[in-house]
Amino acid sequence: EQTTKYDEKHRISRDDIVVGRILGEGFFGEVQEGVYKCPSGKRTRVAIKTCKDCSADVKEKFLSEADLMKNLDHPHIVRLIGVIEVDPVWIVMELYEHGELVIVILMCLFICKLGNYLLEQQYILTTAKLTQYCLQICKALAYLEGLNMVHRDIAVRNILVASAECVKLGDFGLSRYVDDQEYYKASVSRLPIKWMAPESINFRRFTSASDVWMFGVCVWEIFSMAQQPFYWLENGQVINQLESGVRLHKPQQCPPPIYGLLTRCWAYEPHSRPTFRDLVLSFSEIHKMELEQ
Ligand code: ADP
Numbered sequence: 363e364q365t366t367k368y369d370e371k372h373r374i375s376r377d378d379i380v381v382g383r384i385l386g387e388g389f390f391g392e393v394q395e396g397v398y399k400c401p402s403g404k405r406t407r408v409a410i411k412t413c414k415d416c417s418a419d420v421k422e423k424f425l426s427e428a429d430l431m432k433n434l435d436h437p438h439i440v441r442l443i444g445v446i447e448v449d450p451v452w453i454v455m456e457l458y459e460h461g462e463l464v465i466v467i468l469m470c471l472f473i474c475k476l477g478n479y480l481l482e483q484q485y486i487l488t489t490a491k492l493t494q495y496c497l498q499i500c501k502a503l504a505y506l507e508g509l510n511m512v513h514r515d516i517a518v519r520n521i522l523v524a525s526a527e528c529v530k531l532g533d534f535g536l537s538r539y540v541d542d543q544e545y546y547k548a549s550v551s552r553l554p555i556k557w558m559a560p561e562s563i564n565f566r567r568f569t570s571a572s573d574v575w576m577f578g579v580c581v582w583e584i585f586s587m588a589q590q591p592f593y594w595l596e597n598g599q600v601i602n603q604l605e606s607g608v609r610l611h612k613p614q615q616c617p618p619p620i621y622g623l624l625t626r627c628w629a630y631e632p633h634s635r636p637t638f639r640d641l642v643l644s645f646s647e648i649h650k651m652e653l654e655q
Protein backbone atom coordinates (compact mmCIF):
# COMPACT_ATOMS: atom_id res chain seq x y z
CA GLU A 363 0.00 0.00 0.00
CA GLN A 364 1.41 3.34 -1.09
CA THR A 365 1.76 6.07 1.55
CA THR A 366 -0.34 9.08 0.73
CA LYS A 367 -0.96 12.62 1.91
CA TYR A 368 -4.48 12.61 0.56
CA ASP A 369 -7.59 11.70 2.52
CA GLU A 370 -10.26 9.35 1.24
CA LYS A 371 -12.12 12.26 -0.33
CA HIS A 372 -9.27 13.31 -2.59
CA ARG A 373 -7.97 9.90 -3.67
CA ILE A 374 -9.61 9.08 -6.95
CA SER A 375 -9.23 6.35 -9.52
CA ARG A 376 -8.20 6.85 -13.11
CA ASP A 377 -10.90 4.36 -14.13
CA ASP A 378 -13.52 6.90 -13.14
CA ILE A 379 -12.21 9.52 -15.56
CA VAL A 380 -12.79 9.90 -19.28
CA VAL A 381 -10.27 12.28 -20.83
CA GLY A 382 -11.26 14.75 -23.54
CA ARG A 383 -9.64 17.56 -25.47
CA ILE A 384 -6.66 19.69 -24.44
CA LEU A 385 -7.65 22.94 -22.70
CA GLY A 386 -4.27 24.59 -22.47
CA GLU A 387 -0.65 24.31 -21.51
CA GLY A 388 0.32 24.49 -17.86
CA PHE A 389 3.79 24.98 -16.39
CA PHE A 390 4.29 21.23 -15.86
CA GLY A 391 2.32 19.86 -18.79
CA GLU A 392 -0.95 19.86 -20.67
CA VAL A 393 -4.28 20.58 -19.04
CA GLN A 394 -7.08 18.40 -20.40
CA GLU A 395 -10.82 18.41 -20.16
CA GLY A 396 -12.53 15.30 -18.81
CA VAL A 397 -15.55 13.78 -17.12
CA TYR A 398 -15.29 12.28 -13.64
CA LYS A 399 -17.74 9.76 -12.23
CA CYS A 400 -18.08 10.44 -8.49
CA PRO A 401 -18.60 7.53 -6.03
CA SER A 402 -22.26 8.59 -5.92
CA GLY A 403 -22.48 7.93 -9.66
CA LYS A 404 -22.87 11.62 -10.52
CA ARG A 405 -20.78 12.83 -13.46
CA THR A 406 -18.89 16.15 -13.30
CA ARG A 407 -16.81 17.91 -15.89
CA VAL A 408 -13.22 18.31 -14.78
CA ALA A 409 -9.91 19.88 -15.77
CA ILE A 410 -6.96 17.49 -15.49
CA LYS A 411 -3.47 18.89 -14.94
CA THR A 412 -0.77 16.53 -16.14
CA CYS A 413 2.98 16.45 -15.48
CA LYS A 414 5.37 15.73 -18.37
CA ASP A 415 8.40 15.01 -16.21
CA CYS A 416 7.79 12.16 -13.79
CA SER A 417 11.02 12.46 -11.77
CA ALA A 418 10.43 12.49 -8.01
CA ASP A 419 11.43 16.12 -7.36
CA VAL A 420 9.41 17.56 -10.24
CA LYS A 421 6.43 15.46 -9.23
CA GLU A 422 6.67 16.80 -5.70
CA LYS A 423 6.67 20.41 -6.93
CA PHE A 424 3.76 19.65 -9.25
CA LEU A 425 1.73 18.09 -6.44
CA SER A 426 2.48 20.92 -3.97
CA GLU A 427 -0.32 22.91 -5.62
CA ALA A 428 -2.81 20.13 -4.86
CA ASP A 429 -1.46 19.79 -1.30
CA LEU A 430 -2.45 23.39 -0.62
CA MET A 431 -5.71 23.29 -2.54
CA LYS A 432 -7.01 20.20 -0.75
CA ASN A 433 -7.54 22.24 2.43
CA LEU A 434 -9.33 25.12 0.74
CA ASP A 435 -13.06 25.47 0.48
CA HIS A 436 -14.35 28.78 -0.85
CA PRO A 437 -16.93 29.72 -3.50
CA HIS A 438 -14.35 31.86 -5.34
CA ILE A 439 -11.39 29.50 -5.25
CA VAL A 440 -10.82 26.77 -7.84
CA ARG A 441 -12.00 23.48 -6.31
CA LEU A 442 -9.74 20.44 -6.18
CA ILE A 443 -11.56 17.20 -6.88
CA GLY A 444 -8.72 14.82 -6.36
CA VAL A 445 -5.25 13.57 -7.13
CA ILE A 446 -3.93 10.47 -8.85
CA GLU A 447 -0.54 9.80 -7.30
CA VAL A 448 0.54 6.87 -9.44
CA ASP A 449 2.32 7.69 -12.69
CA PRO A 450 1.30 9.52 -14.73
CA VAL A 451 0.32 11.86 -11.86
CA TRP A 452 -2.80 13.94 -12.34
CA ILE A 453 -4.40 16.83 -10.48
CA VAL A 454 -8.14 16.85 -11.11
CA MET A 455 -10.08 20.08 -10.61
CA GLU A 456 -13.56 21.33 -11.24
CA LEU A 457 -13.87 22.60 -14.83
CA TYR A 458 -14.70 26.24 -15.47
CA GLU A 459 -15.74 26.16 -19.06
CA HIS A 460 -15.44 29.83 -19.84
CA GLY A 461 -11.72 29.56 -19.13
CA GLU A 462 -9.48 32.46 -18.23
CA LEU A 463 -10.82 35.90 -17.38
CA VAL A 464 -8.17 37.48 -19.65
CA ILE A 465 -9.61 35.63 -22.65
CA VAL A 466 -13.19 36.54 -21.70
CA ILE A 467 -12.22 40.22 -21.41
CA LEU A 468 -10.42 40.18 -24.76
CA MET A 469 -13.35 38.43 -26.40
CA CYS A 470 -15.72 41.12 -25.07
CA LEU A 471 -13.47 43.83 -26.50
CA PHE A 472 -13.43 42.07 -29.84
CA ILE A 473 -17.22 41.67 -29.95
CA CYS A 474 -17.73 45.33 -28.97
CA LYS A 475 -15.44 46.28 -31.85
CA LEU A 476 -17.60 44.21 -34.20
CA GLY A 477 -20.44 46.49 -33.16
CA ASN A 478 -23.09 43.80 -33.24
CA TYR A 479 -25.65 45.08 -30.73
CA LEU A 480 -27.15 41.72 -29.75
CA LEU A 481 -23.78 40.08 -29.27
CA GLU A 482 -22.62 43.12 -27.31
CA GLN A 483 -25.57 42.89 -24.90
CA GLN A 484 -24.72 39.29 -24.25
CA TYR A 485 -21.06 39.84 -23.57
CA ILE A 486 -20.81 43.37 -22.24
CA LEU A 487 -18.78 43.77 -19.07
CA THR A 488 -20.24 46.68 -17.15
CA THR A 489 -18.33 48.51 -14.44
CA ALA A 490 -20.63 46.88 -11.87
CA LYS A 491 -19.79 43.43 -13.26
CA LEU A 492 -16.04 44.10 -13.19
CA THR A 493 -16.37 45.40 -9.61
CA GLN A 494 -18.27 42.21 -8.72
CA TYR A 495 -15.37 40.11 -10.05
CA CYS A 496 -12.88 42.17 -8.00
CA LEU A 497 -15.04 41.74 -4.88
CA GLN A 498 -15.19 37.97 -5.39
CA ILE A 499 -11.42 37.67 -5.74
CA CYS A 500 -11.00 39.93 -2.71
CA LYS A 501 -13.24 37.60 -0.68
CA ALA A 502 -11.17 34.59 -1.77
CA LEU A 503 -8.01 36.42 -0.67
CA ALA A 504 -9.54 37.47 2.68
CA TYR A 505 -10.23 33.77 3.23
CA LEU A 506 -6.57 32.92 2.48
CA GLU A 507 -5.39 35.80 4.70
CA GLY A 508 -7.41 34.21 7.55
CA LEU A 509 -5.56 30.93 6.96
CA ASN A 510 -2.15 32.68 6.94
CA MET A 511 -1.66 31.67 3.37
CA VAL A 512 0.01 33.85 0.76
CA HIS A 513 -0.86 33.30 -2.88
CA ARG A 514 2.09 35.19 -4.49
CA ASP A 515 0.74 35.10 -8.04
CA ILE A 516 -2.44 37.16 -8.07
CA ALA A 517 -2.96 38.21 -11.67
CA VAL A 518 -5.83 38.18 -14.11
CA ARG A 519 -4.22 35.19 -15.94
CA ASN A 520 -4.89 33.14 -12.81
CA ILE A 521 -8.60 33.90 -12.59
CA LEU A 522 -11.05 31.48 -14.19
CA VAL A 523 -14.63 32.26 -15.16
CA ALA A 524 -17.20 29.75 -13.86
CA SER A 525 -20.19 31.77 -15.13
CA ALA A 526 -20.99 35.37 -16.02
CA GLU A 527 -21.75 35.85 -12.32
CA CYS A 528 -18.83 34.00 -10.79
CA VAL A 529 -15.05 34.01 -11.05
CA LYS A 530 -12.56 31.77 -9.23
CA LEU A 531 -8.99 32.32 -8.10
CA GLY A 532 -6.70 29.54 -9.22
CA ASP A 533 -3.08 28.63 -9.73
CA PHE A 534 -1.75 27.89 -6.28
CA GLY A 535 1.58 26.82 -7.75
CA LEU A 536 3.45 29.60 -5.93
CA SER A 537 1.33 29.64 -2.76
CA ARG A 538 2.75 28.97 0.68
CA TYR A 539 1.63 28.92 4.27
CA VAL A 540 3.30 31.54 6.42
CA ASP A 541 3.28 31.66 10.22
CA ASP A 542 2.02 34.79 11.88
CA GLN A 543 4.70 37.50 11.87
CA GLU A 544 6.66 35.46 9.45
CA TYR A 545 6.98 35.54 5.75
CA TYR A 546 7.87 33.25 2.96
CA LYS A 547 11.31 33.88 1.49
CA ALA A 548 11.22 32.88 -2.13
CA SER A 549 14.11 31.34 -3.95
CA VAL A 550 12.56 30.73 -7.34
CA SER A 551 13.27 33.04 -10.22
CA ARG A 552 9.92 32.45 -11.95
CA LEU A 553 8.46 35.56 -10.34
CA PRO A 554 5.99 38.04 -11.84
CA ILE A 555 8.04 41.23 -11.22
CA LYS A 556 5.51 43.70 -12.66
CA TRP A 557 2.84 42.51 -10.21
CA MET A 558 5.12 42.42 -7.18
CA ALA A 559 5.38 44.68 -4.12
CA PRO A 560 8.70 46.53 -3.62
CA GLU A 561 9.70 44.35 -0.63
CA SER A 562 9.03 41.23 -2.72
CA ILE A 563 11.26 42.51 -5.53
CA ASN A 564 14.00 43.72 -3.19
CA PHE A 565 14.07 41.04 -0.50
CA ARG A 566 11.82 38.26 -1.85
CA ARG A 567 9.57 39.00 1.08
CA PHE A 568 6.00 37.71 0.66
CA THR A 569 3.18 38.34 3.13
CA SER A 570 -0.56 38.99 3.02
CA ALA A 571 0.40 42.67 2.62
CA SER A 572 2.38 41.89 -0.53
CA ASP A 573 -0.63 39.90 -1.77
CA VAL A 574 -2.67 43.10 -1.22
CA TRP A 575 -0.26 44.99 -3.51
CA MET A 576 -0.60 42.27 -6.17
CA PHE A 577 -4.39 42.28 -5.84
CA GLY A 578 -4.24 46.03 -6.59
CA VAL A 579 -2.32 45.32 -9.78
CA CYS A 580 -4.82 42.59 -10.70
CA VAL A 581 -7.75 45.03 -10.23
CA TRP A 582 -5.84 47.48 -12.44
CA GLU A 583 -5.58 44.75 -15.12
CA ILE A 584 -9.31 44.01 -14.90
CA PHE A 585 -10.29 47.67 -15.38
CA SER A 586 -7.73 48.30 -18.09
CA MET A 587 -9.19 45.41 -20.08
CA ALA A 588 -6.31 43.00 -19.59
CA GLN A 589 -3.43 45.29 -20.51
CA GLN A 590 -0.11 44.24 -19.03
CA PRO A 591 0.92 46.37 -16.05
CA PHE A 592 4.05 48.44 -16.79
CA TYR A 593 4.16 47.04 -20.35
CA TRP A 594 6.23 50.12 -21.20
CA LEU A 595 9.04 49.05 -18.80
CA GLU A 596 11.58 46.23 -18.67
CA ASN A 597 11.38 44.05 -15.54
CA GLY A 598 14.69 45.52 -14.35
CA GLN A 599 13.34 49.09 -14.44
CA VAL A 600 10.25 48.49 -12.32
CA ILE A 601 11.76 48.76 -8.83
CA ASN A 602 13.41 52.14 -9.53
CA GLN A 603 10.11 53.53 -10.77
CA LEU A 604 8.23 52.23 -7.72
CA GLU A 605 10.86 53.66 -5.36
CA SER A 606 10.64 57.06 -6.97
CA GLY A 607 6.90 57.01 -6.30
CA VAL A 608 5.59 56.09 -9.76
CA ARG A 609 2.39 53.99 -9.73
CA LEU A 610 0.06 52.60 -12.38
CA HIS A 611 -2.33 55.30 -13.66
CA LYS A 612 -6.11 55.13 -13.31
CA PRO A 613 -7.62 53.03 -16.13
CA GLN A 614 -10.38 54.88 -17.94
CA GLN A 615 -13.11 52.45 -16.86
CA CYS A 616 -11.98 52.36 -13.22
CA PRO A 617 -14.34 54.22 -10.84
CA PRO A 618 -12.40 56.87 -8.82
CA PRO A 619 -13.27 55.30 -5.42
CA ILE A 620 -11.74 52.02 -6.59
CA TYR A 621 -8.62 53.78 -7.84
CA GLY A 622 -8.45 55.43 -4.40
CA LEU A 623 -8.30 51.94 -2.86
CA LEU A 624 -5.65 50.83 -5.34
CA THR A 625 -3.34 53.69 -4.39
CA ARG A 626 -3.66 52.52 -0.75
CA CYS A 627 -2.83 48.93 -1.79
CA TRP A 628 0.33 50.40 -3.36
CA ALA A 629 1.60 52.12 -0.20
CA TYR A 630 5.37 51.58 -0.11
CA GLU A 631 5.27 50.39 3.52
CA PRO A 632 3.49 47.01 3.79
CA HIS A 633 1.88 47.93 7.14
CA SER A 634 0.29 51.03 5.60
CA ARG A 635 -1.75 48.94 3.17
CA PRO A 636 -5.32 47.87 3.96
CA THR A 637 -5.98 44.20 4.80
CA PHE A 638 -8.18 42.02 2.59
CA ARG A 639 -10.81 42.16 5.34
CA ASP A 640 -10.87 45.97 5.01
CA LEU A 641 -10.92 45.72 1.23
CA VAL A 642 -13.91 43.35 1.18
CA LEU A 643 -15.93 45.97 3.07
CA SER A 644 -14.82 48.80 0.76
CA PHE A 645 -15.44 46.85 -2.45
CA SER A 646 -18.88 45.71 -1.19
CA GLU A 647 -19.88 49.33 -0.53
CA ILE A 648 -18.72 50.47 -3.94
CA HIS A 649 -20.41 47.55 -5.69
CA LYS A 650 -23.68 48.29 -3.87
CA MET A 651 -23.54 51.94 -4.93
CA GLU A 652 -22.87 50.99 -8.54
CA LEU A 653 -25.90 48.69 -8.62
CA GLU A 654 -28.10 51.50 -7.23
CA GLN A 655 -27.02 53.97 -9.88
P1 ADP B 1 0.01 26.18 -14.56
O1 ADP B 1 -0.36 26.88 -13.30
O2 ADP B 1 0.58 24.82 -14.32
O3 ADP B 1 0.84 26.99 -15.50
P2 ADP B 1 -2.62 26.78 -15.40
O4 ADP B 1 -3.38 26.69 -14.13
O5 ADP B 1 -2.25 28.13 -15.88
O6 ADP B 1 -1.36 25.87 -15.33
O7 ADP B 1 -3.45 26.02 -16.53
C1 ADP B 1 -3.14 26.07 -17.89
C2 ADP B 1 -4.38 26.35 -18.73
O8 ADP B 1 -5.37 25.33 -18.55
C3 ADP B 1 -5.08 27.62 -18.27
O9 ADP B 1 -4.58 28.67 -18.98
C4 ADP B 1 -6.55 27.36 -18.58
O10 ADP B 1 -6.82 27.72 -19.91
C5 ADP B 1 -6.68 25.87 -18.46
N1 ADP B 1 -7.28 25.51 -17.15
C6 ADP B 1 -6.61 25.26 -16.00
N2 ADP B 1 -7.45 24.94 -15.01
C7 ADP B 1 -8.69 24.99 -15.52
C8 ADP B 1 -10.02 24.77 -14.99
N3 ADP B 1 -10.21 24.39 -13.72
N4 ADP B 1 -11.07 24.94 -15.81
C9 ADP B 1 -10.87 25.31 -17.10
N5 ADP B 1 -9.67 25.54 -17.66
C10 ADP B 1 -8.58 25.38 -16.90
